[in-house]
Amino acid sequence: MTTGTTETDRARERLRRWRLVLGGGEADGTEHEPTGRDAAMDGTLAALYGKGDRARAGRDRAAGLGASAPSVARWLGDIRTYFPSSVVQVMQRDAIDRLGLATLLLEPEMLEAVEADVHLVGTLLSLDKAMPETTKETARAVVRKVVEDLEKRLATRTRATLTGALDRSARVARPRHHDIDWNRTIAANLKHYLPEYGTVVPQRLIGYGRASQSVKKEVILCVDQSGSMAASVVFASVFGAVLASMRSISTRLVVFDTAVVDLTDQLDDPVDVLFGTRLGGGTDINRALAYCQSRITRPAETVLVLISDLYEGGIRDEMLKRVAAMKASGVQFVALLALSDEGTPAYDREHAAALAALGAPAFACTPDRFPDVMAAAIEKRPLPVPDPDTSAANGT
Numbered sequence: 001m002t003t004g005t006t007e008t009d010r011a012r013e014r015l016r017r018w019r020l021v022l023g024g025g026e027a028d029g030t031e032h033e034p035t036g037r038d039a040a041m042d043g044t045l046a047a048l049y050g051k052g053d054r055a056r057a058g059r060d061r062a063a064g065l066g067a068s069a070p071s072v073a074r075w076l077g078d079i080r081t082y083f084p085s086s087v088v089q090v091m092q093r094d095a096i097d098r099l100g101l102a103t104l105l106l107e108p109e110m111l112e113a114v115e116a117d118v119h120l121v122g123t124l125l126s127l128d129k130a131m132p133e134t135t136k137e138t139a140r141a142v143v144r145k146v147v148e149d150l151e152k153r154l155a156t157r158t159r160a161t162l163t164g165a166l167d168r169s170a171r172v173a174r175p176r177h178h179d180i181d182w183n184r185t186i187a188a189n190l191k192h193y194l195p196e197y198g199t200v201v202p203q204r205l206i207g208y209g210r211a212s213q214s215v216k217k218e219v220i221l222c223v224d225q226s227g228s229m230a231a232s233v234v235f236a237s238v239f240g241a242v243l244a245s246m247r248s249i250s251t252r253l254v255v256f257d258t259a260v261v262d263l264t265d266q267l268d269d270p271v272d273v274l275f276g277t278r279l280g281g282g283t284d285i286n287r288a289l290a291y292c293q294s295r296i297t298r299p300a301e302t303v304l305v306l307i308s309d310l311y312e313g314g315i316r317d318e319m320l321k322r323v324a325a326m327k328a329s330g331v332q333f334v335a336l337l338a339l340s341d342e343g344t345p346a347y348d349r350e351h352a353a354a355l356a357a358l359g360a361p362a363f364a365c366t367p368d369r370f371p372d373v374m375a376a377a378i379e380k381r382p383l384p385v386p387d388p389d390t391s392a393a394n395g396t
Contacts, residue, residue: 020045041082047075048095066365076113090119094300096123108138116142118150122230126279137317144271150238150367151270158242158371165375166216177249180205217301217378219243220292224308225255227280231340232307235367236278237270239339244268252295256288257281258313284314289322300330303377307336310351310362319351324358332377337364339370361385 019034020042022325031388034042075095079088092114096102102123105111114120124131124139131139167177168181221243223229233255243251244267255277266272285308296302304326312319327333335355337347344364352362363385365373376383 007146012181017120021023024061035225037082040078040156044075044082048091048098060089061265069283076110076115076379080115085115088115089119092117093119095119097312102127103130106135106145111135111138111142114142116146118146118234119229120357121146122279125230125233125274125277126227128278133316140271140275143274145268146234146272149245150235151242154238154367154370155245157243158374159246159347161371161375162243162246162249162378165378168377169216217246218296218298219374220252220254220295220302221255221306222288222292222304222306222308224255224283224285224288224306225277225279225281226309226311226360227319228309228345229307229338230279231342232338233279234274235274235339235370236307239367239370240267240273241270242266254288254292256284256291256341258284258287260284260288260291260315261367282313283311285312286316286319286322288318289326293322293326296326296329296331299326302330303332303334305336305374305377307339308336309345309350310338310355312348316354321360322353323355323360327359332380333360334373334377334383335360336365336373337362338364339367340364341366 014032016038020038056192076092078350079091096105105114105120105123106127109126121143124143124386128139164231174340185202185205186200188204189200192201192203193199194201221236221240223233225233238255240251240253240263244264244272245247251267252262253267253273255263257278258281261276261278262275263276266276285306290305292304325335335352337352338345342364355362360384363383365386369386
């Protein structure tokens with residue numbers, strides 16, 4: 001009897017969930033009418049994903065947000081009541097895309113009601129020029145909250161990973177006792193193992209260079225600010241600020257579309273960096289790389305990170321020649337199709353293949369993997385290209 005009751009409950013729960021997914025109407029087939037909290041949840045979903053060409057009647061969904069700021073404000077409060085934060089962020093993005101609500105974000109009251117995330121920051125940056133003065137301070141507060149949350153998530157591990165990489169890249173052949181890297185020393189001298197004594201006689205010592213306050217590496221972040229790269233711009237600005245805080249790394253941040261803007265002098269505040277960008281427009285990778293190349297003074301100690309979907313609007317052959325020249329001079333060149341949590345975006349496969357042929361594989365990188373990518377570049381090791389992006393790395 002208990003089993004039968006459980007199976008009935010499970011069947012009802014499945015119908016309930018399918019009803020919320022399908023949205024009612026003659027085609028849903030569930031014959032389940034939501035009540036109470038479910039009815040309220042269904043209403044918030046209907047306002048966004050319903051049919052906009054007919055009034056709501058019975059179980060039929062109909063879009064109900066229109067362009068009314070009060071209605072949208074109530075809806076933003078409702079979705080935070082009924083759904084977890086990750087779902088709220090998705091629904092907000094869909095509302096902006098599907099219902100054209102971007103202009104409503106120019107109102108301070110609306111900004112205070114939304115759930116702030118990386119994608120919302122990208123939308124605000126794209127609206128910056130149209131934003132009235134009364135809204136700008138609220139917008140900066142929203143952006144700052146997101147940036148501070150990202151720094152808390154990423155800064156500590158980034159500094160720790162890159163500090164270790166910098167120390168390892170400065171190994172010396174005659175280290176002092178306290179500077180010996182024992183793991184590598186033992187591995188390099190295993191052939192000198194003496195079984196009768198149960199020990200290894202190290203004939204060659206491998207050590208870390210002593211830490212110094214001088215600049216060991218120069219990092220240039222060259223970031224495409226076309227509209228599709230909004231999330232990458234946000235993460236790059238945060239990483240740029242973190243890298244700039246490390247004394248042993250000289251960091252330069254360059255953003256580009258068809259023009260090139262050097263934002264290095266604003267790296268102490270990533271919010272200033274973000275409001276110094278201009279999302280949208282064309283793309284001239286060759287011009288951006290030419291600028292970066294002109295700022296390189298120590299090629300063998302420089303890591304250049306190009307973050308772009310590679311849709312080049314400039315001179316393709318010149319771009320590739322420039323990459324080849326920089327690599328030949330000793331520059332560690334890293335090509336990231338995206339720096340975000342979204343995975344591999346649409347990108348120019350022909351250009352990715354051309355870069356791969358030059359020994360510069362192009363792949364998407366999540367923010368959590370970025371410190372490992374930078375560590376490998378600093379130590380001049382093969383880059384940790386993620387397995388799912390093997391096709392992107394090969395440009396196929």
